[in-house]
Amino acid sequence: MIPMWELIGVWTAVLMTLAIYSFLYGENPWYRLAEHIFAGVSVGYAVAFNLDYLRDQWVNKWSLSGTLVLLYMIAIFFGILWYARFSKKYFFAYRWTLAIIVGTGIGMALRTVIFTQFLNQIMAQARLSLWVPGDLLQSFSNTMIAIMVPCVLLYFWFTGPARDRGPMKYIEKFARYTMMAGFGAAFGYTVLTRYSLFIGRAQFLLGITPNPPEARMAFYVIAAAILITLFAKDHLFKKT
Amino acid sequence: MSILEKMQNIDRRYIYLAAWIFVLFPLFFPLGLPVPIGRESVAWFDYIEAIPDDSVIIVSMDYGVSGMPELYPMTVATMHHLWTNCQANNWKIIVLAFWNQGPLVFDTLLTQIDPAADYNVVYGEDWVELGWVPGAETGMAALATDMWSQTPRDYLEDRPLTEYPIMAEILTADDIDLVISIETGTPGLPEWLRQWNDPFGVPFIVGCIGVSVPGMAPYLSSGQLTALLPGLTASGEYELLLNRPGLAVAGLDAVSMSHLLVVLLVVIGNVSYFASRGKEVS
Numbered sequence: 304m305i306p307m308w309e310l311i312g313v314w315t316a317v318l319m320t321l322a323i324y325s326f327l328y329g330e331n332p333w334y335r336l337a338e339h340i341f342a343g344v345s346v347g348y349a350v351a352f353n354l355d356y357l358r359d360q361w362v363n364k365w366s367l368s369g370t371l372v373l374l375y376m377i378a379i380f381f382g383i384l385w386y387a388r389f390s391k392k393y394f395f396a397y398r399w400t401l402a403i404i405v406g407t408g409i410g411m412a413l414r415t416v417i418f419t420q421f422l423n424q425i426m427a428q429a430r431l432s433l434w435v436p437g438d439l440l441q442s443f444s445n446t447m448i449a450i451m452v453p454c455v456l457l458y459f460w461f462t463g464p465a466r467d468r469g470p471m472k473y474i475e476k477f478a479r480y481t482m483m484a485g486f487g488a489a490f491g492y493t494v495l496t497r498y499s500l501f502i503g504r505a506q507f508l509l510g511i512t513p514n515p516p517e518a519r520m521a522f523y524v525i526a527a528a529i530l531i532t533l534f535a536k537d538h539l540f541k542k543t
Numbered sequence: 544m545s546i547l548e549k550m551q552n553i554d555r556r557y558i559y560l561a562a563w564i565f566v567l568f569p570l571f572f573p574l575g576l577p578v579p580i581g582r583e584s585v586a587w588f589d590y591i592e593a594i595p596d597d598s599v600i601i602v603s604m605d606y607g608v609s610g611m612p613e614l615y616p617m618t619v620a621t622m623h624h625l626w627t628n629c630q631a632n633n634w635k636i637i638v639l640a641f642w643n644q645g646p647l648v649f650d651t652l653l654t655q656i657d658p659a660a661d662y663n664v665v666y667g668e669d670w671v672e673l674g675w676v677p678g679a680e681t682g683m684a685a686l687a688t689d690m691w692s693q694t695p696r697d698y699l700e701d702r703p704l705t706e707y708p709i710m711a712e713i714l715t716a717d718d719i720d721l722v723i724s725i726e727t728g729t730p731g732l733p734e735w736l737r738q739w740n741d742p743f744g745v746p747f748i749v750g751c752i753g754v755s756v757p758g759m760a761p762y763l764s765s766g767q768l769t770a771l772l773p774g775l776t777a778s779g780e781y782e783l784l785l786n787r788p789g790l791a792v793a794g795l796d797a798v799s800m801s802h803l804l805v806v807l808l809v810v811i812g813n814v815s816y817f818a819s820r821g822k823e824v825s
Contacts, residue, residue: 327559352643356677363695363703411684412737419736419767427765448764489757492774496613496753498566498801499775502794503612505566511793513655 310517317521320504321529328533428452454478550815558808565804569796576799578792583771584780590748590770591624598720599635599713600625603735604645605726610752611648616791617750617778618725619652624785626662629669635709636670637719639694641682641730646674646698653699666699667707674698679730683738687716715743722747732759736767748772 305313322337357379365375381400388397431449435441457471458478466475510516594600602622606614625636640646649672658664673694676682686693690713696703704710712718716739724735724747732749739745746769751759753774762768772781776798778791 328556348647349643352675353677356675359696364692407681411681415737415741419741420733423741423767424761424765427761427767431764485757489754492753492756494805495774495776495798495802498562498798498805499613499753499794500609501562501612502566502570502775502797502801503615503790505570505797506612506790506794509567509570511570511790513790 313515313517314521451481547815547819565800566797569800574796580780584777586770587772588784596632601722602638603724604640605642607644610727613752613775620782629664639673640675643675671709672699680734725750727752
């Protein structure tokens with residue numbers, strides 16, 4: 304038997320899960336309630352974690368010397384300027400912080416992006432072995448990569464009527480099939496992920512180990528209550 | 544309305560109802576469908592088995608509670624694999640997160656597994672949890688150059704890092720031998736590549752949700768990413784390789800059934816579409 308406060312937690316988790324899934328039936332107050340609670344809790348959690356981090360940094364590093372204190376204060380000042388975006392008068396100040404964040408982020412990424420996401424990919428493409436001994440599937444896969452990648456690049460290279468002339472006519476078609484296959488794979492994996500998330504929640508609702516077994520009873524009771532209220536709401540609105 | 548038209552305009556709520564039935568049925572009554580082991584999970588298993596002795600490994604929890612249904616089973620299995628071999632191979636494990644809900648997920652894991660009792664590993668000597676590092680990519684870059692400065696205290700016991708022997712010689716990314724990132728999005732693989740893999744040559748392996756797989760495949764082909772564990776199915780296969788069936792294995796029948804439903808719906812949609820189009824033409 305789990306303690307009462309844990310039991311309340313389990314029932315709340317089941318209620319929130321089913322309230323979110325009630326959206327499948329249609330827009331309704333259960334869903335709205337869960338959505339607002341989720342948004343509030345997520346933001347509250349993030350704010351608390353950020354404040355905790357700031358405190359740790361202050362105690363263990365930035366409060367140790369006068370220069371560091373000054374730097375810390377400057378950082379906090381620019382952090383507070385984020386909120387200037389809510390004021391028409393001081394909106395310009397928000398842009399300073401934004402400029403620092405965007406500039407730092409882009410500078411940090413550009414340092415290596417040309418290697419990691421461009422040159423290394425080109426080199427890997429050039430090094431691809433079309434024939435992998437003993438692995439027919441990999442050989443086929445590599446051959447397709449060697450054909451498909453240049454075709455898609457050429458597709459975006461040539462635009463307008465140039466695409467409909469000479470060999471580009473066939474390359475363009477093959478490139479479109481390639482992209483459709485890519486989008487299809489992405490869509491397939493997306494469906495797979497959505498189902499996996501659903502299966503995970505279903506395992507929780509049914510109390511499958513290591514989830515708390517108390518969730519199953521909560522699932523039956525709360526699901527019935529939500530369904531009854533949804534049907535009743537529909538019925539009442541139809542009558543009026 | 545003909546049956547072909549009706550099939551194309553099925554009320555979405557019936558489809559959702561079918562999805563609930565197809566998922567819940569195998570969870571109530573497990574079917575025990577065969578589970579072929581894929582090459583990705585074998586590669587992941589082999590890679591962890593082959594980690595050299597005395598390695599320092601970062602496990603980064605780059606996902607939140609929303610990613611738990613798909614990624615939590617692989618996190619449990621991976622931590623089980625690492626902790627089991629930790630003492631024999633003298634591995635040092637550092638758990639951290641670039642997603643602020645990462646520590647929350649790891650807290651859940653620690654309510655189900657007691658590393659000291661189950662694996663005989665000592666906190667602060669064999670493994671340590673540093674918690675959340677904010678700043679996303681900027682935070683990753685900063686952590687790579689000065690780990691102590693970014694996380695002056697640990698997360699679990701909230702004590703200074705000076706009190707933990709494991710951290711004595713771990714200062715920068717140069718001291719790290721492997722990064723294992725379990726992730727759902729940004730920051731994730733591209734950021735690790737840009738800030739750790741390329742500048743410091745730290746190898747890394749990634750466990751991810753299915754949606755991310757097409758985007759990660761090129762990095763796996765190019766060798767920048769050493770191993771990839773994609774989604775719940777691969778997690779189940781990995782659990783079987785470890786001979787420790789868990790949540791992922793329990794969900795594999797439901798995965799198969801849900802995919803069967805999707806295939807059925809795609810077939811119904813296509814058949815009715817092409818049949819009704821043929822009718823219109825005639």
